[in-house]
Amino acid sequence: MVSKCILKELKSIEDASRCYSATIVNDDIFHWEASIIGPDDSPYEGRVYRLDIRIPSNFPIKKILLAIISLLTDANSDDPYNARAALYYREDRQKFDEIARSWTKKYSM
Template structure:
């Protein structure tokens, strides 16, 4: 869904009919997150990572589902793994929450499916993208 703003001010800063419009300080951050997530989605569609697909659930750009194929010549070969991705409102300044919904035994994935990697926690950088995370860690 789109967000539309109406400005109540007339030229030279006068208030229109005495009304004030206040915009939450988080609005700009949320708009920035939406723009970044949309760019990542377009980049994924243009150049998808090998053995992986991802995109929004319904029309919620902040909630994605990914499908990862198990890498050949690995214990996960032939496996299809479902992953959920939740982007925070202040993305990309905070990392997304990424969790496996398919049960998988892996040293970096805990029993509830959360991925325990430093790049998804304290080592997160706004320069990273979901695509880069999957490529760098070879999921």
Template sequence: MGSQKRIAKELTELTESPPEGISVELANESNLYEWKVLMDGPEGSPFHKGKFQLKLVLPTEYPFKPPTVSFVTKIYHPNVTNDDKGSMCLGMLKADEWKPSSRLGAVLQFARSLLEEPMPDDAVEARIAEQYRDDRKRYEEIAREWTRKYAAGS
């Protein structure tokens, strides 16, 4: 029961004063454990002007187990799987690095900061990470192209 109280409190905080470029709502009113997150591509990144939808799923053991964050919107990024799952690799969300004191707002801000500064050394898409390191210009072209194609803000 404690986890529901905490989740509701964090949801209220994020709805009332969301971090810059991020908005949060329940994916389904009757389920506190699944959130729909809308994230603006940060200015100065190849994702700028994109609107990305993410899914945040909380385990029933939250805050003792980390949430999972995945991109519903396709994105060309070394830290997000290129499949229909859009799983995001975030160090702080790994079971052994997760701290119960972590806040969901911080998780989402970290996810957004990864759009500005990918972490090629912690990549789930090795090919994209390699391109990011070796041919930044081409990486940014493709990332911009995908953003236009899949994440054009309406």
């Protein structure tokens, strides 16, 4: 039953958007490779981000990809992993975007 649900989720992701895609790795439905194109009008615009996703047998897949996409569009500066980036995001958005674009060119595809 779980595998049927996972395959259904994969199909819906494949049909839903040209901004992201996902494929199964080595016939293991709990291991995916995904790609997300950076959102328009963001420092991540036009770049491709590759993800290696390991799916727990009880986790809804859409939530995984939606969470990653929302990180690219709606940064949560109230609970940051990088405190300096959060400070720039809140207080100097131009500086934040400049650094994000620089890192995007360096670390994305």
